[in-house]
Amino acid sequence: MDVVTKVLEEAAKHAEQFKSIHVEKHLELEYDLGTLLAVDTNDLDLRKIRSKSDRDQYFKDLARDNTQLLLNKIWELPTERVEEAVVAKLPAPTFVLPREKPLPKQKPLTKWQKYAQEKGIMKTKKSKLAWDGTLQKWVPRYGFKRAAAEEEKNWLLPVPDRGDPNEDQFTKKSKIKSENVAKNEFQRLRNLAKAKNVKIPRVGFLSVDKLNSKQLGEVVSVAKASTASLGKFQGNLPKEKRAKNIGPLLPSGRKRKLAPPTPVQERKSNLDILDSILNKKPKLDIEKAVNRSLNTEQQEQSEGTKSQKKGGKRRKGGKKGKGAGKRTGTKPKGGKGIRKPREKTGRKRR
């Protein structure tokens, strides 16, 4: 018995160190166990808050009491044991937490979404695969392996009843498809522009507010070629260059592809090129000329037929004066009545 009382006494002493789990409150707290929230609506003790000595202790006690109450509530919830730990299942939270950031602005509806909303058209989820009757297998509606399936399926295309028999149905089909893609892209961009409140023309090309230098160059080049004579008589500014990559826009830029030449034509063009190379006028190569003369000189020397005589008599003084070139022995005559003011004929007048 002695032992029992001793143990009980010790337990009581031990328990005295801790505060009771029962807390008295004038008004009950408001709980939201889903977010582990307890809201104390009781009045605060203003006297204790103002005194410097008691303030900290008061807040600590208040926090401890309220936490105790919250934990009491949690212990009331159904609990279970998961790996040595007691776990309570929290209910769904009821307290509405305020947002940190403002609400996102609602995206403006696209034209189709607006229309579908008005008409009450619902979006239905479609499976990725669809059964194809002709191929007798599951074929994806779009994406990977769709194009291959399409090719397998449409290996032959019938010409429509009143269609042109010479028209290629495959190119027709691909053209329709590419036009559809372009249309979709156009509509997507139009929706974007509408969402951002950008004004766009209803038809025609979108223009840029400020053209950059490259675009300006292209515009200038196209405009210059847009005369009746295809820009032949349009002058160039200093340092002006024709813009690149506008070939197909200009009539002169379109390249005509010639058929491959026949062997005969090829041979002829080759011979023409060769003739132009062989018939080139040789430049006056002084070194070559000197070498050639040296060569002939050496040949003469080796032959040993060096002539000792000097060729001919030398004229003394040489030719001098104007009339020395040609001597016919007659006096220069006048114009014989014919006036030729540009041509200088006759004797020199002073």
Added chain:
Amino acid sequence: MKRLSSERTKLLFEKLSKYIGANVKLLIDRPDGTYCFRETKNRVYYVSEKILLLSTSVPPENLVSVGTCFGKFTKTGKFKLHITALTFLAPYAQYKIWLKPSAEQQFLYGHHVLKSGLGRITENTQKYQGVVVLSMNDLPLGFGVAAKTAAECKHTDPMSVVCFHQADIGEYIRSEDALI
């Protein structure tokens, strides 16, 4: 196998005419059939039209060579003659150099021709004229460029270079992998 563009044809003919002059015409105008120049991977081939037609049945990636390779266009756009063209250059060559038997080996190892190795030279050979190099018994060994005129050759010292080496038949062994 594509046709040579007119610029490239011009380059090719200019180079060929350095060696065989107006005889290039004989390569194009042949009595035994039509021959033409074709190009793949910057290499120029001299092919008979008949063989060219047959070669179309071979996929281009499997086709190693058709006809005779004349040379290649370098990355800087010049045309370089290969030794394989010698078969067509040698019979038409206008300027020739004959080597002494002692100098043959030196030339076939890729060295220039020295005056000491010079056996004979065509008269009137100009400086920097393309020449075909032959052995004394008229076996074509390669080709090069005359470093001196025929007249100058007579009076230079024996160790001076007479002909710059360009290609020799030793290349068939030395640069077997680069020829095709």
